[in-house]
Every structure is written in structure tokens, then in C-alpha cells.
Amino acid sequence: MPGPSTVEPSEVQHRITFSDVQGVDEAKGELEEIVAFLKEPKQFMEIGGKLPKGILLFGPPGTGKTHLARAVAGEAGVPFFHMAASEFDELFVGVGARRVRELFAAAKKMAPCIVFIDELDAVGSKRNSRDQTHARQTLNQLLVELDGFSSSEGVILIAATNTPESLDKALTRPGRFDRHVSVPLPDVRGRMRILEVHSKTVSISRDVDMHIIARGTPGFSGADLANLVNQAALKASKEGAKAIRMGDLEWAKDRIIMGAERRTAVITESSKRLTAYHEGGHTLVAMYSSGAMPLHKVTIIPRQGALGLTVQLPETDKYTHTKRELLARIDVCMGGRAAEELIYGPDEITTGASNDLEKATDIAREMIMSFGMSEKFGPVSLVTEATAGQGGSIMSSLSPEGRKAVEAEVKQMLEASYSRAFNLLKSRIVELHRLVDALVEHETLGLDDIKVVVGGGKIKKWDDDHSGQSGTEKSHVVRIPDNVPPSSAPARI
Numbered sequence: 001m002p003g004p005s006t007v008e009p010s011e012v013q014h015r016i017t018f019s020d021v022q023g024v025d026e027a028k029g030e031l032e033e034i035v036a037f038l039k040e041p042k043q044f045m046e047i048g049g050k051l052p053k054g055i056l057l058f059g060p061p062g063t064g065k066t067h068l069a070r071a072v073a074g075e076a077g078v079p080f081f082h083m084a085a086s087e088f089d090e091l092f093v094g095v096g097a098r099r100v101r102e103l104f105a106a107a108k109k110m111a112p113c114i115v116f117i118d119e120l121d122a123v124g125s126k127r128n129s130r131d132q133t134h135a136r137q138t139l140n141q142l143l144v145e146l147d148g149f150s151s152s153e154g155v156i157l158i159a160a161t162n163t164p165e166s167l168d169k170a171l172t173r174p175g176r177f178d179r180h181v182s183v184p185l186p187d188v189r190g191r192m193r194i195l196e197v198h199s200k201t202v203s204i205s206r207d208v209d210m211h212i213i214a215r216g217t218p219g220f221s222g223a224d225l226a227n228l229v230n231q232a233a234l235k236a237s238k239e240g241a242k243a244i245r246m247g248d249l250e251w252a253k254d255r256i257i258m259g260a261e262r263r264t265a266v267i268t269e270s271s272k273r274l275t276a277y278h279e280g281g282h283t284l285v286a287m288y289s290s291g292a293m294p295l296h297k298v299t300i301i302p303r304q305g306a307l308g309l310t311v312q313l314p315e316t317d318k319y320t321h322t323k324r325e326l327l328a329r330i331d332v333c334m335g336g337r338a339a340e341e342l343i344y345g346p347d348e349i350t351t352g353a354s355n356d357l358e359k360a361t362d363i364a365r366e367m368i369m370s371f372g373m374s375e376k377f378g379p380v381s382l383v384t385e386a387t388a389g390q391g392g393s394i395m396s397s398l399s400p401e402g403r404k405a406v407e408a409e410v411k412q413m414l415e416a417s418y419s420r421a422f423n424l425l426k427s428r429i430v431e432l433h434r435l436v437d438a439l440v441e442h443e444t445l446g447l448d449d450i451k452v453v454v455g456g457g458k459i460k461k462w463d464d465d466h467s468g469q470s471g472t473e474k475s476h477v478v479r480i481p482d483n484v485p486p487s488s489a490p491a492r493i
Helices: 025-039 041-047 065-076 095-109 133-148 188-199 210-215 222-238 246-258 269-288 323-344 351-369 400-427 429-442 447-454
Strands: 054-058 080-084 113-118 155-161 179-182 295-299 309-312 444-446
Touching: 025 054, 025 065, 025 155, 025 179, 054 065, 065 080, 065 113, 065 155, 080 095, 095 113, 095 133, 095 155, 188 210, 188 222, 210 246, 222 246, 246 309, 269 295, 269 309, 269 323, 269 351, 269 400, 269 429, 269 447, 295 447, 323 351, 323 400, 323 429, 351 400, 400 429, 429 444, 429 447, 444 447
Parallel strands: 054 155, 054 179, 080 113, 113 155
Antiparallel strands: 295 309, 295 444
């Protein structure tokens, strides 16, 4: 059995405050009263109010939960105990429970202080009667310790998890972790402030517009944005630049969204032109379909197993989707296969549309079964509480007749979408040929270049020093006329 260990506060090289944490204003607001209590506990105790014993921070990975906990300790100027939940348990039975006791005993001696437990679900997952007794000892000891101290002692317990639904209910009941603070992915304003924070530690060129980068990175967490700035800095250093340029940030963003370029891949001229028609079909359908997400760029440079990519980025953050937008997504997915059939004939279509068809089928099935957007089924949800989150088991829960009816409706919806995409491309066949010629020549086209090409104009060729970025590509997310606000996640076709 290992000997006793000493639990000490974490040593921080430089103190982190709320000014170092951006993009999560609501979460910071929830934690400000904790800071006030740690600074002036008497103010709260005079009235008789009690602060929560435990605060649970939950949200996607990389959103800054650990950073927030450190900022609370930094703002209040109190000791900070940091321990990962997985550190409690070892090979020896009972070690986890003992370490929990040691942690709380050390925290009480140094109160007021912050105790932070990262990845709480490692020890706090829901208990099961089939679990071994020793496997539940750590959680049971944590529950006992939470009952054994009061908030007036000045010990604030903060925990973080990515999966709050997996935690045991005894852990999240009132009197234990009774305050739940969501730390979501940042919106466009939050991403702008996060980029500004990370840009303070590097040299930034005057031509850099962080607002454009923020608009072009929907769905990015704070960790993703930090990685973006770091990759841009490494590229600029490799090329001998004195500061990070706009092209470096665009290169890093494209690398994260679309993957690394495979410029050494051997692609025949005929395969390259076929890929250009496929991506050109996606592009034109995205341009001229009402409700489609605005285009960002199109490339036929192979990336991550794909021979080409058409990237769409939203103009604003949005959390609901209209039927028109969802149908437009399906149309865009069908655009690649429709272009292949239009140019090469029905017998020469390729396997390149497999991922497009999978995405389109998923969207159509969701519209019918979850969103009530089918004329045949009407405003009915076929997803029950028992089948929610179980994926394919939802279909298996239906009767044979129900499954047959759903699949028939999905097929009808996809065939109608394919017909719309095919007819649109047929009516704009000249623009498709123009776009393909430009793609074969330049390989990557930004939105401004696409507009010039389909209008019959010529674009100026750029060299590889700009990493595939057109000199005309200044505003990367420009709304196409008649489009409605897009969804909050980038689309890769």
C-alpha cells in the first residue's frame, strides 16, 4: 500500500484573471459572485445567504472550463487545488477514497481556496448495482465530503465535465454540485475577443482583420482558435516573416477546416477535370439555391481523402434552421452527382458522391422523423424519449409498414432534390464550363473569384507564396442574393 501523500495547491506561473478569459460572458457572470464571496465573505454571512457548495462547469471540449476555474482563483487571490478525477484511483483498493479525504483536509486548512476537479465523470459516473464495491468507493467518499463541509468554510469546489448527463444524480442534487454553469462554444463576437487575446502574445501584421477570421470560424472552440493562431505563427516563422500575415491565418484556418493539402498526389488530367465538374456542381447549386449557406471557396486540391472540397461558411451564428435551408443543403449535396451525370452521362457517374448521398439522406430522414417537415407525415415526431440519441435504432423501433413509408418519403424527397439540382445546372451549363476551366487552371477559387468566373471574366493568377489565396479574396463570407441566414456550422461537401 503506498504511503501518505501531501496535497498542495497548484503553482501557477502567472495569475489568470477574468480579462484573460473571453467568449464566455454568461459563465463569467455566474462565477463573479463566487469571487465576491472569497474576497468579502462577511458581506454574505451577515444576511444569512449560502453560496452553492459545488459548481459544475459543462460544455464541449476546449471551451475554457479549466481556464475559468483558474480565473476565479486568480481574481480572488486564493490558493488553487487542481486535480484530475482520474488521479484519484490507482491499482490499490481504497486509494481513491483516501486521496479525496486528503484533498478536502488540505483545502480546509488553507481556506478560503478553490478546489478544481477536472473530468469529473471519470469518478462521478452513474452507479450501477453490478459495479464492484471498490469501484464506487471514490464516488461515495466524494459524496460524503460534500456533505461534511459548509460553504461558510471558504472552500469552493468547482468541477468540469464534457458529459453532464453521465454523472450520478446523487452528485448533482441540491447541496452538492447544485449550480450548473454552461460553457458553450463562442459566438462570432466571442471568437473575435478570443483571437484578440491570443494575438497579444505574437506579432501581428497591420493587414490582419480578425473580424474576417472570426466570421469564418463558426463552431471553433477557444482551444481551436489558439491552435489557429499558433499554426499561423509557425508558418510565418518558417517563411521568414517578421509578423503573422492575413494569408497565414487564412492558410491555418483552411488547414483546420479542410485538412492538409496533398499536392504530391498524382492525379490524371481527366480525373482532375472530373473532380472540377463535381465540385463545380456543388458550387453553382450553392450560389443559386435560395436558402443555401454562403460559399467560402472551392478547391480541387486533394485533402484528407477527398479529391476536392466545396466549403460553405455561415454569415452569422444561427441555432434553428428553416425547411428552405435544409432543402437547400440537400440540393447542394446532390449538385456534384448531378453535374457528373449532366456532363458524362448516367453510365459514367462515379463513387465520389458517396459522402454527399449519406449527408443528404441523413438530413431528409431528420426532416421527416424529427422536425415534422414532411407533407405526407405532417407535423409529427417519430422520435420517442426511449429512442432519442440511439441513432439507427429509431428506425428499428418502427413497424415494417412505418419503416417502408419513411424510406419511401426519404427517396421521394431526395429524387426531387436531385431533379432541382440537375435542372439548375442544365440551365447554367455555360457557367459550369467556365468554372471548371478556372478550377483546372487555378485549383482553388475564393468567393470573389467564383463570381468573376461565372460572370465571364478572367481572374489574375497568383503564385504559391499566397498559399492558394486569391488576391481578390478579401471578404470571405459574402451573402448571395436571396439567401437567408445560414446555420452555425461550416459545411464541407
